[in-house]
């Protein structure tokens with residue numbers, strides 16, 4: 168009896184190819200990290216920023232790109248590679264949090280921003296405390312835990328406030344970076360970029376790093392090959408072959424999260440129907456709608 172091999176799969180995934188359907192479907196539906204050149208470049212830019220020597224005017228970065236295009240995945244990956252405690256413990260035994268990540272509250276509300284910081288540090292947060300008290304506690308805690316970088320995701324939420332609120336918030340960010348002498352990393356859509364650029368002094372301290380929508384080409388081919396190799400289907404789908412790749416690019420409008428969703432659903436269908444590979448027809452029958460059309464479809 169010859170044993171079947173699965174050269175289209177990553178070595179670690181080959182072992183799963185013979186697993187029962189449910190196990191394979193579960194694997195396909197589990198989020199996994201796919202490396203791609205732009206993400207690796209973003210991670211190394213963040214690494215550079217983290218090792219930047221302390222000085223009064225620290226450089227900052229703005230990770231900017233359309234929604235669902237992998238921004239949060241990158242900063243999460245970065246945070247996970249610098250987990251609390253992975254650095255030498257402080258002499259006083261305090262836990263170290265090298266990379267602190269918070270979400271911008273749904274509006275530029277300073278109290279809620281500091282609450283988010285306290286919560287991320289696992290510190291008690293008294294709801295009724297005044298802004299100045301919260302601010303002092305948050306800054307003290309950030310020092311005590313050795314925070315070396317503050318990542319603020321969903322920074323475009325800043326635009327939900329009045330011009331005045333926005334200006335106050337941007338001032339606060341500038342103050343915080345100076346006070347702690349740590350780099351800030353803002354993450355958001357083009358609107359976030361616009362908000363930050365509305366402040367001249369901040370604009371030239373936040374260097375944008377773009378994660379634009381995908382275009383076809385060698386890098387997209389590599390992405391599709393990686394994606395295919397990570398999903399335990401028993402037959403090769405050749406996702407990067409020309410009509411299929413073209414179709415995935417147009418239906419997703421170049422948005423990474425869409426590509427992953429489409430391929431995930433098609434891979435599950437491939438197992439359920441016993442076809443064991445993704446074919447073009449499947450993409451038709453699953454009825455995917457491009458993200459821009461979907462926005463118009465919801466009333």
Ligand SMILES: Nc1ncnc2c1ncn2[C@@H]1O[C@H](COP(=O)(O)OP(=O)(O)OP(=O)(O)O)[C@@H](O)[C@H]1O
Nearest residue numbers: 199200201233234235236237238239240423424427
């Ligand atoms: N590097 C990656 N590896 C695997 N899957 C990814 C990767 N990046 C993005 N994805 C997929 O795309 C989805 C969206 O990514 P993410 O949440 O990072 O987008 P975002 O740019 O932060 O969007 P938003 O602006 O709406 O918050 C993820 O849930 C995941 O399925």
Ligand SMILES: [Mg+2]
Nearest residue numbers: 238239240320
């Ligand atoms: Mg996000």
